[in-house]
Amino acid sequence: MPDAETGAIRVASPTGRWVVLTTVLGSSMAMLDSTVINVALPRIGKNLGTDLAALQWTVNAYMLTLAGLILLGGALGDRYGRRRVFVVGVVWFAAASVMCGIAPNAAVLIAARALQGIGGALLTPGSLALIQASFHPDDRARAVGLWSGFGGVGAAIGPFVGGWLVDGPGWRWVFLLNVPLAAVCLPVALRHVPESRDPHAHGRFDVLGAVLGALALALVTYALIEAPGQGASSLVIGAAVGGIVLGVVFVQVERRRTEPMLPPSVFASRQFTVVNIITLCVYAALGGYFFLSAIQLQVVAGYSALGAGTALLPTTVLMLLFSASAGELGQRIGPRIPLTVGPLVAATGMLLMLRVGPGSNSVSAYFTDVLPAVGVLGVGLVTLVAPLTATVLASVDTARAGLASGINNAAARAAGLIAVAALPLLSGMGPEAYRNADEFAATFRRAMPMCAGLLVLGSLIAWATVRKPPVTADEQKRVCPECTVHCGIVAPPLEPTREETGKPGVNRPSGPSAGRPGTRGANGPSARRPDTPGANGPSAGRPGTPGAN
Secondary structure, three states, rough: HHHHOOOOOOOOOOOHHHHHHHHHHHHHHHHHHHHHHHHHHHHHHHHHOOOOHHHHHHHHHHHHHHHHHHHHHHHHHHHHHHHHHHHHHHHHHHHHHHHOOOOOHHHHHHHHHHHHHHHHHHHHHHHHHHHHEOOOHHHHHHHHHHHHHHHHHHHHHHHHHHHHHHOOOOOOHHHOOOHHHHEEEEEHHHHHHHOOOEEEEEOOOHHHHHHHHHHHHHHHHHHHHHHHHHHHHHHHHHHHHHHHHHHHHHHHHHHHHOOOHHHEEHHOHHHHHHHHHHHHHHHHHHHHHHHHHHHHHHHHOOOOOOHHHOOOOHHHHHHHHHHHHHHHHHHHHHOOOHHHHHHHHHHHHHHHHHHOOOOOOOOHHHHHHHHHHHHHHHHHHHHHHHHHHHHHEEEEEEEHHHHHHHHHHHHHHHHHHHHHHHHHHHOOEEEEEHHOHHHHHHHHHHHHHHHHHHHHHHHHHHHHOOOEEEOOHHHHHOOOHHHHHHHOOOOOOOOOHHHHHHHOOOOOOOOOOOOOOOOOOOOOOOOOOOOOOOOOOOOOOOOOOOOOO
């Protein structure tokens, strides 16, 4: 398939459709797993006889290895072949899913979830990288749109499918569902997806950086999760201090390595840095919200697992329907307003969840208590998620867009990880709280304002620091009528010529890329090219996203 090797596949071709199908199936495995797990937690705890800490680890073991290794997974694909690493990730993820499904106790389940995260770190960056490498530049935007749209459908039905499986065959099928998806994905990938590599990838992998980052997150997470049960024990304090020390060592190592996993130079962009800080605030709030609200609906309000998954569905449906329009609006008006208003609206939705309590499972109570909360939250996420991702990518040069997307994805996962670990501790939630409706309701009322506060903090940071990204050097070089039509690039204002002013000036080049005043795209802000890799970041219609993957 020689044309595929040069990135010339068309979406309308049979090969193009197979590539889209493969990437959608692969990413849907990780996406479904992250969206269905929350509704299964109460049943897992009851069946395995675990406390709240074990449920936290069931969520966090996956996010820990995924956040710590996702950048390394992308680098492995660039070096050894994106299809090869993607296939290894699919097989690994499916095998770990089987281990989760047959786990006899909580310890085995948590270990299997950590292995799942490793598989997710291999296949998640590979799915979008395959699209970027395989398709013709003119078709990449359409391919990414199809990938994002079908992936959004998967995210939307995830809680519903998860609830149906938990109430029907049992919670183990939440994990075993990945096996048939992998069985379809693997032969299609091996037969129809072309292999691709980055010819410029060289040097050593930053394994030390990946290990240090993951260990730092693991120790801090352990301290936060175990503190409610163990108190300020020497083990808890030692883990917290050790995690902080390893975090400092990680930063120092990344500064000194010639090819670091997390290049400090990328943070030279002030906009990139502040948008990632906003990402931490937003996805920490979302991680805590989705973890606690699914339990609140079942333990306190009396919903079944299916009912809880269905109750949360409007948030994802709104994102699926309107995120593209929100992204276009953000391009026109700039990111500052969406990134300021969106978190405030989402915070309002979280505060409205405080109305959910005993008796909220009737039809009338759903429309008065639950639907307003999840609907307002969905409007807030629609407003902020797409502009957030676009701003991250627009704040760095195109050549580093894949790295920027990976860093932002890892930041979102790490934020959700810390939130799930810290919120029960900060709200005073005991190890057995999820078994007692009154106790859980009381701590839920303390936790939701904390989540809303994180969103308000993100909004304030956005208002104070975010500005419209400048036109990059890459975009200035490529400005032409065709690019303006197909890529959405708008030329920067041009300095007037000597003929136009009668004064000494510049000689403007002629030709289609001259960008003369009066032509389309002569002035205005720049917009991200849709063929940029990583167009669908942590928020990809995946709240959870937290889940974030």
